[in-house]
Amino acid sequence: MTRELARTAPTGGLGQLPERLAPQATTDLICGFCATGCSLRVHLRDGHAVNLSPTPDYPVNLGMACPKGWEALTPLAAPDRAVTPLLRDATGTQRPVSWDVAIDTFVHRFRDTLERHGPESIAFLGTGQICTEEMALLGALFKFGMGGLHGDSNTRQCMATSHVAYKESFGFDAPPYTYADFEASDVLVFLGSNLAIAHPILWQRVQRNPHRPALLVIDPRRTETASAATQHLALRPKSDLVLLYGLAHLIIASGWHQPAFIEAHTTGFAGFREFVREFTPDRVAAETGLTVGTLFRAAETIGRGRAVSFWWTMGVNQGHEAVRTAQAVINLALITGNIGRPGTGPNSITGQCNAMGSRLFSNTTSLLGGRRFDQPAHRADVARLLGFPESSIPSQPSLAYDQILDRVAAGQIRALWIIATNGAHSWIDRAAFRRALERLDFLAVQDLYPSTDTAQLAHLVLPAAGWGEKDGTFINSERRLGIVRKVARAPGQALSDFAIFRLVADRWGCGPQFAEWTSPAAVFRILQRLSAGQPCDFTGIRDYDHLADSGGIQWPFPQPEGAPPPDPSQPASPSSERRLFANGRFFTPDGRARLLFEAPRPAPESPDRNYPLILLTGRGTSAQWHTQTRTGKSAILRQLHPRRCYLEIHPDDAAQLGVTPNAEVTVSSRRGSLTATAFIVATVQPGQVFLPMHYPEVNRLTLPAYDPHSRQPAYKHCAVTVTPLPPSSGSHL
Ligand code: SF4
Numbered sequence: 001m002t003r004e005l006a007r008t009a010p011t012g013g014l015g016q017l018p019e020r021l022a023p024q025a026t027t028d029l030i031c032g033f034c035a036t037g038c039s040l041r042v043h044l045r046d047g048h049a050v051n052l053s054p055t056p057d058y059p060v061n062l063g064m065a066c067p068k069g070w071e072a073l074t075p076l077a078a079p080d081r082a083v084t085p086l087l088r089d090a091t092g093t094q095r096p097v098s099w100d101v102a103i104d105t106f107v108h109r110f111r112d113t114l115e116r117h118g119p120e121s122i123a124f125l126g127t128g129q130i131c132t133e134e135m136a137l138l139g140a141l142f143k144f145g146m147g148g149l150h151g152d153s154n155t156r157q158c159m160a161t162s163h164v165a166y167k168e169s170f171g172f173d174a175p176p177y178t179y180a181d182f183e184a185s186d187v188l189v190f191l192g193s194n195l196a197i198a199h200p201i202l203w204q205r206v207q208r209n210p211h212r213p214a215l216l217v218i219d220p221r222r223t224e225t226a227s228a229a230t231q232h233l234a235l236r237p238k239s240d241l242v243l244l245y246g247l248a249h250l251i252i253a254s255g256w257h258q259p260a261f262i263e264a265h266t267t268g269f270a271g272f273r274e275f276v277r278e279f280t281p282d283r284v285a286a287e288t289g290l291t292v293g294t295l296f297r298a299a300e301t302i303g304r305g306r307a308v309s310f311w312w313t314m315g316v317n318q319g320h321e322a323v324r325t326a327q328a329v330i331n332l333a334l335i336t337g338n339i340g341r342p343g344t345g346p347n348s349i350t351g352q353c354n355a356m357g358s359r360l361f362s363n364t365t366s367l368l369g370g371r372r373f374d375q376p377a378h379r380a381d382v383a384r385l386l387g388f389p390e391s392s393i394p395s396q397p398s399l400a401y402d403q404i405l406d407r408v409a410a411g412q413i414r415a416l417w418i419i420a421t422n423g424a425h426s427w428i429d430r431a432a433f434r435r436a437l438e439r440l441d442f443l444a445v446q447d448l449y450p451s452t453d454t455a456q457l458a459h460l461v462l463p464a465a466g467w468g469e470k471d472g473t474f475i476n477s478e479r480r481l482g483i484v485r486k487v488a489r490a491p492g493q494a495l496s497d498f499a500i501f502r503l504v505a506d507r508w509g510c511g512p513q514f515a516e517w518t519s520p521a522a523v524f525r526i527l528q529r530l531s532a533g534q535p536c537d538f539t540g541i542r543d544y545d546h547l548a549d550s551g552g553i554q555w556p557f558p559q560p561e562g563a564p565p566p567d568p569s570q571p572a573s574p575s576s577e578r579r580l581f582a583n584g585r586f587f588t589p590d591g592r593a594r595l596l597f598e599a600p601r602p603a604p605e606s607p608d609r610n611y612p613l614i615l616l617t618g619r620g621t622s623a624q625w626h627t628q629t630r631t632g633k634s635a636i637l638r639q640l641h642p643r644r645c646y647l648e649i650h651p652d653d654a655a656q657l658g659v660t661p662n663a664e665v666t667v668s669s670r671r672g673s674l675t676a677t678a679f680i681v682a683t684v685q686p687g688q689v690f691l692p693m694h695y696p697e698v699n700r701l702t703l704p705a706y707d708p709h710s711r712q713p714a715y716k717h718c719a720v721t722v723t724p725l726p727p728s729s730g731s732h733l
Contacts, residue, residue: 028055028548030474030482032129032467033068033625035350036060036201037476037552040069042468042487049073049468049487059551059577060179060476066200067623071637073468075448075630076488082450082463083492094450094461099493099503105460106417107507109442113415114147123404123413124151127420128159128352131472131484132361133523134497135354137514138419139363141501144392145510150413152365154421155351155358156401157428160710161317162348163359165326168709169594171587172370172535173359176580177309177345178478178554183209184343187305189216191240191329192315192716194223198619199313199349214301218243219315220616221648221690222683231298234685237614238717239288241321241600244328246284247299248335249276256303258337265584266334268595275597307343308336314351314618318716320604323709327596334593340581349477353467356475360536361527364398369530373397385529388513400711401427402704409436419446419497420464424453425627428713429671430699446500452629453696464497465490466630472498472520473547475555479536479578482552483544498523531555535587554578603717604705611669611719613653613689615701618716620692628694645695647676649722653687654680657722664725667691669718672700675725689722 031038039058043051052073054065061069085102086094097105113121124142126135135153142148155163166173182188182205196203203225206215217229218240226232235243251257252273262269281292302308310329319325326348333339333346350356360370371378373396383390399407407413409432416437427433437443437457445458448466455461469490473481490496495503498520505514517523521544531537537558547553554577586593607614623640625631632638647667649659659665659678666673667689674697684690691698693715703718 027485027487028058028483029468029485029487030353030476030552031065031069031072032353032484033072034199035353035355035477036199037353037474037478037480037482038065038069038201039482039552040065040072042073042485044487057551060480061201064201064204067637067640068625068631071631071634073488074636075633076466076468078449078633080449080451081491082448082461082494084463085493086450086461088459094458099495102460102462103503103507106444106462106504110146110415110417111508113441117414119147119149120407121413122146122148122415123399123407124148124417124419125401125404125421125423126151126153126358126362126364128153128155128355128358129420130354130497131470131520132354132357132475132527133472133520134501135358136361136363136368136527137498137501137517137523139361140368140386140517141505141510141514143363143394144386144388145505145513146508149394149396150399150404150407151363152398152401152404153358153362154401154423154426155355155362156711157426157713158314158317158351159348159355159359160365160400160712161322161326161707162350163365164710165323165330166348168323168596169327169330171589173366174535174580174587175348175350175477175479176339177347178577178579179205180577181309181343181345181347181579182206184211185209185213185307185309186211186343187214187216187301187308189218189302189308189310190225191218191310191312192317193311193313193349194219194225194619195311195349196224196228197622200622202349214305216298216301220685220688231294231301233290233294233298235288235290237616237688238319238603240316240319241325241328242279242284242287243290244325244332245276245279245597245600246281246288246295247302248272248328248332249279250281250295250299251303251332251336252276254299254303256299257335261337261584262335265586265592266595267590267592269335272331272595272597302332302336305336305338307341308333308338309344310338310346311349312347313349315716317348317712318714320705320707320714320717321598321601322707322712322714324596324598330593331595331597334595340579340584342579345579353476354474356477356479357473360475361530365400366397367393369534370536371534382530386526387516402706402711402713405433405436408439411439414440415442416440417444417446418454422452422454422627422629424457425696426693426699428699428702428715429704430696431672432704446497448494449629452627462500463492463494464500465494469494470496470498470520471544473524473544476552478554480552480554481538481541481547483547532558604714605703605718607687607719611721613687613720613722615667615669615718615720616684616688616690616716617693617698617702618690620694624692624694626694627696642677645674645676645691645697646679647722648679648681648684648690650684650686650688651680651682653689653722654678657724659722659724663727666723666725667701667720668723669701669703669720671703674698674700689720
């Protein structure tokens with residue numbers, strides 16, 4: 001995969017590469033796609049990135065990378081990179097302008113809106129794809145400097161559920177595990193997680209498990225992961241909460257729970273035991289479509305397991321009762337004492353490369369460092385640590401993504417800033433998203449490409465540098481901070497997101513307030529200060545080099561009490577693996593984990609005569625990343641998946657509908673329709689169909705329903721109908 005990063009644009013908005021790279025043949029940086037957080041070794045020639053390979057000894061990926069990682073440099077060289085700011089003129093055409101004009105326009109439009117309509121009339125939608133230092137600067141600038149109130153991130157679409165579930169159950173958003181747990185379990189339970197495809201390197205870690213573990217996969221589809229299961233619980237879509245309560249009941253009734261652990265470390269067990277009594281095997285079997293025997297076998301495997309780990313992703317997080325479902329998983333781990341030991345844990349696997357950074361430092365739902373906006377003591381803390389007036393810290397959290405869009409649609413939010421996310425493709429019910437954005441007085445989109453569905457709608461496009469073109473840190477799923485380096489120049493006049501935020505701050509007039517926020521490294525030190533004394537304390541990290549030399553460092557990594565600041569001359573010695581709750585103490589005021597539960601509710605849209613099939617959505621292949629904004633630039637990755645949208649449908653349904661293999665079909669919901677190629681497969685159950693989320697038309701169909709606690713969209717379930725089209729002239733695969 002050797003390639004020179006061809007540049008079609010004039011020389012770099014970011015100037016020369018840092019001196020430190022010149023003599024080096026290689027440098028390591030964390031991959032910018034998924035939250036596995038693999039380290040990639042970039043090979044340099046004359047200071048330019050020319051190739052990469054997986055870092056052989058990094059504790060996360062152990063010398064492996066998935067197809068996206070191998071192709072990580074390719075999107076940087078795409079011919080359609082944004083190389084200059086673009087401003088829409090009176091004819092509606094986006095035309096190149098200078099940075100001066102762009103930032104003047106941005107500040108004028110946002111300030112004017114704010115002054116005329118108040119602080120709730122402007123908002124931003126950020127991302128889990130930029131560095132922690134950048135998202136912290138964005139959140140702090142927007143709320144403490146510009147005086148806005150509402151900002152959210154596209155992490156709302158993937159991780160809000162886990163964030164809320166952990167916070168409520170453990171007292172802090174704290175995924176407790178380390179990746180070594182994949183290799184130490186004797187029972188692994190995967191819920192709504194097609195790990196083999198979505199997190200292929202973590203799947204390799206499972207393959208390394210020497211204990212011949214039982215593998216329980218809870219998923220309506222026989223996914224690649226489910227195909228390898230020792231027990232596949234192919235339940236009805238969105239009956240997972242009922243199943244989990246039923247398993248808890250069977251485990252308790254069979255005496256496989258751990259009373260001593262429950263007594264010492266949890267609250268709410270008596271109520272929980274009483275509550276789950278209603279979830280008898282017969283009821284659960286009837287509601288999930290599983291047999292009573294399957295339920296007993298799964299409960300016994302979990303109940304008798306020595307080290308049981310539970311792993312969930314979007315099949316849980318993207319549901320109408322997602323938080324309670326995630327907490328039902330947490331409850332299973334707690335009542336069986338499967339936490340704080342090797343090979344255990346209720347473990348949410350994150351999606352985006354820096355969703356965990358966003359959860360701690362985006363300053364949207366949570367105040368910086370996992371604090372709360374509505375707690376005066378937390379606001380005072382942050383104000384003191386930043387040297388800002390306390391009055392500059394809002395006392396209310398941001399509206400969630402969907403609520404921001406509702407206000408946009410209602411004409412209450414009039415200026416919106418979208419950073420590194422393509423909501424016009426990815427947001428649930430995309431037609432509603434577009435309708436809302438068309439109501440805006442001003443839309444600024446900051447991205448690598450002016451060609452995304454969202455950037456095409458913008459009044460102003462701000463050209464941003466990508467992964468590999470800037471410095472900073474990411475935090476991966478297992479809480480490991482890792483380093484991102486600048487190994488290539490951004491094209492044309494593109495600037496790092498950090499530099500763009502600094503330009504806005506200076507032009508807004510709040511530059512002096514952010515005088516200390518001069519560089520990513522300076523902001524990293526500020527974030528360390530903000531983490532001090534919090535569960536995520538990482539004050540013991542010396543600097544970026546310490547992270548690089550250590551193979552990343554998992555939080556918490558506090559400076560030992562009474563110790564002087566880290567000594568740069570001392571070698572780094574963090575343990576390479578660290579899990580939480582080994583001492584049985586949680587982050588709640590009484591130190592106990594909470595068992596939280598709630599009666600299941602029916603899915604918001606059920607199949608009927610007109611829309612008789614349930615649509616499931618999810619990841620298609622390991623070669624595709626979300627909206628394909630970047631992976632779609634790689635000719636190699638494009639070879640690894642069907643070019644056009646495809647529908648997976650069961651042979652029985654296909655026969656009944658007259659759908660033949662590879663036929664063109666229309667898939668329709670109450671919100672819209674699309675055309676797809678039919679793949680007739682028995683991996684979906686009768687009555688269900690599956691569409692991969694990577695194709696822009698898929699969210700024409702999805703139902704805008706949300707979990708009430710996390711406001712995360714319920715992408716995984718809506719009603720559709722499928723109609724065959726007349727045969728067309730040839731294959732579109
Ligand atoms: Fe690793 Fe994820 Fe990057 Fe693939 S996309 S190389 S699994 S971090």
